[in-house]
Amino acid sequence: MNILVTGGAGFIGSHTVVALSTAGFNPVILDDFSNSEIRTLKGLEKIMGYIPRYYAENCCDAQVVRRILKEEQISGVIHFAAFKSVGESMQEPLKYYDNNLNSLIVLTRSMMECEISNLIFSSSATVYGQAAALPATEDAPIPVAMSVYGNTKQIGEEILRDIALAEKSLKSTSLRYFNPIGAHPSAYIGELPLGVPNNLVPYITQTAAGLRPALTVFGDDYPTPDGTCLRDFIHVMDLAEAHVVALQYLMNYPSNTFYDVFNIGTGKANSVLEIIRTFENISGKPLQYRFGDRRSGDVTSLYADVSKIEKHLGWTAQRTMREALEDAWRWQQSLATGG
Numbered sequence: 001m002n003i004l005v006t007g008g009a010g011f012i013g014s015h016t017v018v019a020l021s022t023a024g025f026n027p028v029i030l031d032d033f034s035n036s037e038i039r040t041l042k043g044l045e046k047i048m049g050y051i052p053r054y055y056a057e058n059c060c061d062a063q064v065v066r067r068i069l070k071e072e073q074i075s076g077v078i079h080f081a082a083f084k085s086v087g088e089s090m091q092e093p094l095k096y097y098d099n100n101l102n103s104l105i106v107l108t109r110s111m112m113e114c115e116i117s118n119l120i121f122s123s124s125a126t127v128y129g130q131a132a133a134l135p136a137t138e139d140a141p142i143p144v145a146m147s148v149y150g151n152t153k154q155i156g157e158e159i160l161r162d163i164a165l166a167e168k169s170l171k172s173t174s175l176r177y178f179n180p181i182g183a184h185p186s187a188y189i190g191e192l193p194l195g196v197p198n199n200l201v202p203y204i205t206q207t208a209a210g211l212r213p214a215l216t217v218f219g220d221d222y223p224t225p226d227g228t229c230l231r232d233f234i235h236v237m238d239l240a241e242a243h244v245v246a247l248q249y250l251m252n253y254p255s256n257t258f259y260d261v262f263n264i265g266t267g268k269a270n271s272v273l274e275i276i277r278t279f280e281n282i283s284g285k286p287l288q289y290r291f292g293d294r295r296s297g298d299v300t301s302l303y304a305d306v307s308k309i310e311k312h313l314g315w316t317a318q319r320t321m322r323e324a325l326e327d328a329w330r331w332q333q334s335l336a337t338g339g
């Protein structure tokens, strides 16, 4: 069965392409390569034995999307393609609303026109803000978004919920990712941040590789055991496999209309310092870091209640935070030697 993966050359998208292929699906990539690189396709070829079919186009283009859906006889869509920089979204709100919302509108409309009914939407745990109760459950109240990026995820979820409320022929789920880290254990694919990384683990691995002078730990005075923030770090291959399970669930769901939302995390909380210590243990050398001010928009603690996805989809994360850091480090080192 052919599955369209928008943003399939990106970090989570490329790992999901591998997981789909392993599960016997035939992934087809739609990616405009605005925040991804062709080299990822070569990495996929090394892992999968073939270069997946791909279209270097933009998924806001309705004609392109409809043509691919028909030509490739697509049975389901996993929609990753989106802008994801929190800081940039505050500077360029229209860029984010335009791209992240239009792509979803174009996709859902085109899918319904082509009578394709299975859609998975990349959402984010950022929709919880600072959840009042932890671990965060899917029915926690959704506060006003703290960023334009976060708002595009909230609105994206609402669009899918409203399509289902109108009983249209579309089955969809929103998956709320916690903090994806790591890389494929082969080190043929991994995260390729553009410029200075915003996220913790790529910043750590680039610092250890000598590409950055030192990591700044944003805040050491949070009300947590060691004063640094707590997050739920999940191996990107676990996250990728959750998409396959969610897709199979949608395909087998015995109705034309469906919408639900699931957390994708490990349910475990680790502090920023715990990540640094574990990484130092893996790399065998101290990491250069210093404490700095809190980063605006950061929440103190956020980790997932994972009982809903376990109960309904039978999925739980299999890999440890340590394995994820080992794989991230192996990937970083492979970049230094040309991949």
Ligand code: UD1
Residues within 6 Å of the ligand: 086, 087, 124, 125, 126, 149, 150, 179, 180, 198, 199, 200, 201, 203, 215, 216, 217, 218, 219, 229, 230, 231, 272, 295, 296, 297, 298
């Ligand atoms: C961030 C985004 C979130 C997005 C997610 C995608 C913000 C405020 N949130 O989540 O919307 O969905 O990425 O992966 O940008 N840290 C440092 N030094 C650094 C980088 C990070 O101390 O150089 C700390 C942060 O303060 C935070 C933790 O590490 O406590 C994790 O940060 P990060 O990897 O950026 O993820 P989130 O902020 O949780």
